[in-house]
Amino acid sequence: MIPYTANFRVGFQLALAYRRAAAVWVVGELSLLVVFYFLWRAVFLYAPAGSFSDRDFAAFYLYLLTARLTARFTGGPAWGFFAQRVREGTVVYDLVQPVELEYALLARWLGQKVGQLLMALPVYAAAMFVSVAWSAGEWRWGWFLLSLVVGFACAYFFEFLMSLSAFYTSAQQGINEAKALVVALLSGAFFPLDLLPDPYALLAGLLPFQAFIYLPARMLHPSISESEIFHGLAVQLFWLLALAASSRFLLGRVRQRFNAQGG
Amino acid sequence: MIVLEGVSKRYRVLEPGRGLGGFVRSLVKPRYREITALDNISLTVPQGQVVGYIGPNGAGKSTTIKIIAGIVHPSAGRVIVSGRDPFRQRIAHLLELGVVMGHRTRLFWDLPVLESLRYHAKVYRLRQSELDQRIGALARQFNIEGLLAQPVRQLSLGQRVRCDLALAFLHHPRVLLLDEPTIGLDFDSKALLRSAIRQVASDLQTTVILTSHDLDDVEALSDRIVLLDEGRVLYDGTLRQLRAQYGVLPELWLRLEARADQVRAWLEGLCGVREIYTHDGWVCVAHEGGETPAAVLARLLPQAPVREMTTHEPSIEEVLRRVYQRAGYR
Ligand SMILES: Nc1ncnc2c1ncn2[C@@H]1O[C@H](COP(=O)(O)OP(=O)(O)OP(=O)(O)O)[C@@H](O)[C@H]1O
Ligand SMILES: [Mg+2]
Numbered sequence: 001m002i003p004y005t006a007n008f009r010v011g012f013q014l015a016l017a018y019r020r021a022a023a024v025w026v027v028g029e030l031s032l033l034v035v036f037y038f039l040w041r042a043v044f045l046y047a048p049a050g051s052f053s054d055r056d057f058a059a060f061y062l063y064l065l066t067a068r069l070t071a072r073f074t075g076g077p078a079w080g081f082f083a084q085r086v087r088e089g090t091v092v093y094d095l096v097q098p099v100e101l102e103y104a105l106l107a108r109w110l111g112q113k114v115g116q117l118l119m120a121l122p123v124y125a126a127a128m129f130v131s132v133a134w135s136a137g138e139w140r141w142g143w144f145l146l147s148l149v150v151g152f153a154c155a156y157f158f159e160f161l162m163s164l165s166a167f168y169t170s171a172q173q174g175i176n177e178a179k180a181l182v183v184a185l186l187s188g189a190f191f192p193l194d195l196l197p198d199p200y201a202l203l204a205g206l207l208p209f210q211a212f213i214y215l216p217a218r219m220l221h222p223s224i225s226e227s228e229i230f231h232g233l234a235v236q237l238f239w240l241l242a243l244a245a246s247s248r249f250l251l252g253r254v255r256q257r258f259n260a261q262g263g
Numbered sequence: 264m265i266v267l268e269g270v271s272k273r274y275r276v277l278e279p280g281r282g283l284g285g286f287v288r289s290l291v292k293p294r295y296r297e298i299t300a301l302d303n304i305s306l307t308v309p310q311g312q313v314v315g316y317i318g319p320n321g322a323g324k325s326t327t328i329k330i331i332a333g334i335v336h337p338s339a340g341r342v343i344v345s346g347r348d349p350f351r352q353r354i355a356h357l358l359e360l361g362v363v364m365g366h367r368t369r370l371f372w373d374l375p376v377l378e379s380l381r382y383h384a385k386v387y388r389l390r391q392s393e394l395d396q397r398i399g400a401l402a403r404q405f406n407i408e409g410l411l412a413q414p415v416r417q418l419s420l421g422q423r424v425r426c427d428l429a430l431a432f433l434h435h436p437r438v439l440l441l442d443e444p445t446i447g448l449d450f451d452s453k454a455l456l457r458s459a460i461r462q463v464a465s466d467l468q469t470t471v472i473l474t475s476h477d478l479d480d481v482e483a484l485s486d487r488i489v490l491l492d493e494g495r496v497l498y499d500g501t502l503r504q505l506r507a508q509y510g511v512l513p514e515l516w517l518r519l520e521a522r523a524d525q526v527r528a529w530l531e532g533l534c535g536v537r538e539i540y541t542h543d544g545w546v547c548v549a550h551e552g553g554e555t556p557a558a559v560l561a562r563l564l565p566q567a568p569v570r571e572m573t574t575h576e577p578s579i580e581e582v583l584r585r586v587y588q589r590a591g592y593r
Contacts, residue, residue, distance in 0.1 A: 002385050002388060003385060003386045003388070005385075006381070006382050006385035006386060007382075009382070010371065010374070010378065010382050013374055013378055014371070014373060014374065017373045017374060017414075018373070088367075089367065090367050090368075092329065092332075092334055092362075092364065092367070093362075093364075093367065093369040095334045096332055096333075096334060096357055096360065096362050097357065097386055098353075098354045098355075098357035098358040098386065098387065099354070099386060104386075255334075255350075255353075256336060257336070258334060258335060258336075259274055259335055260329050260334060260335055
């Protein structure tokens, strides 16, 4: 257990070392939320009758707020966990650690996220205050937090798998860009997935990305039903197990065929 | 103890197509070429031995290190380290292993050195009570006490390497693999490393495999050297035996007022003298060591005043050059 708490601690320290990035994030997110506010209000105002009529703008905007906070917590590193290190060969040092690499990095990444969370605490507090004031019942907060943590783990294992691809291909740039686009569109980072027209909503419902942001953020929706909450969590847990098992399997394969690059 | 039995490693590398057509073809139907990095290597290193693992660039030294470390699988053969299979018993194996690759760092680039040391101490399951004491001792030993609070990215190359080395000794590994550990180290730092290696080898019975292109390091430390060339073991034994076997002779260099043919005549019949030639104003006498220099001087002094004199011991580089020449290398 100790190696994993040590990883958590290192992650936390890394978050502190990169604290300026957190400040930039706050500014970026606040501007995004302001722009989205006016953008979506305009959409709501001028939408033809029927299309958005059953939606409540306040609930919609609450979703966006929660989704952005969730995205901050579950989002992976744009550069992958060790793709760069595979390229340079430094990954050798990751592989000689006497730990289960995927859990060690999970603990480190969690530490880093918790560190970032603490640094952006005022923003979080304000956002949560707004959300609580908006949302119908406090009891959902527990479900939201649980779902957030599971979503974090799902997103982590997805990123871990993507990073493993660096052992097979050097096309990391392309993979990263495609991944960022797909995740942005299908995870619900910028709009609730139920907004999508039918075939796309069905597709999004079959993919793991919804578990990263949409399912947790939806937990705070004022009119979510209890069965929707449990269904959401079940879907998340399914993806968590599937992604974690794939990570384990693929890492084993990678260890088998690994030919360290660079003398 | 490290045992390699018939270990081979072949790397598959993509054969790049020629021109645009070739490029497209290689995308559709890639062609591969095999590189044999290690060719049937067998080696047994007893516990506590320091082995100098040397060979020209691309000989397969780093590949061997990675195979012993258990991060690269051999294409054929068997590896046993401290009675374990490095792949099947991965974690137990890695817990007792120290690895340094001089040109890469294991430290967290953006964190103070101390945090990297703490982190690794915990990863290697050191107890909290041991941890501070160990780190303190190593910091003294590698002279990095003043660097502990600094982020790694602000260290000079040699400072960083010293920190990386301290880290490798932290958990008292049973097996220490050092791949070019003296890269970027100044004279004093090399001395620190040498004494640290000697200490763990004798006090803790650590097995050390050391590759270096600085043959002085190898000479100063190794109980045994293994010479590798194109993936094959060319020589395995002590340095002294190697010298004897490949007979690169010591030389006596003299400046005196005489020509080489005169000197040759004066030294006629002196046993132990192998060759006499002139070089850059010196008369060079290659001999078999022992009493010969005194005998040479005794013959020459009555004939011509010796103005200057020096002895020239063949360096290990020269010995190796001779070894590779005989092996048909270059
Ligand atoms: N990942 C890899 N893929 C393909 N070929 C490789 C790989 N790693 C090493 N090689 C090849 O294997 C051979 C041995 O390489 P290795 O790194 O073991 O040499 P070395 O003895 O450490 O050399 P140096 O003194 O330059 O460090 C070289 O010909 C190298 O080109
Ligand atoms: Mg090498």
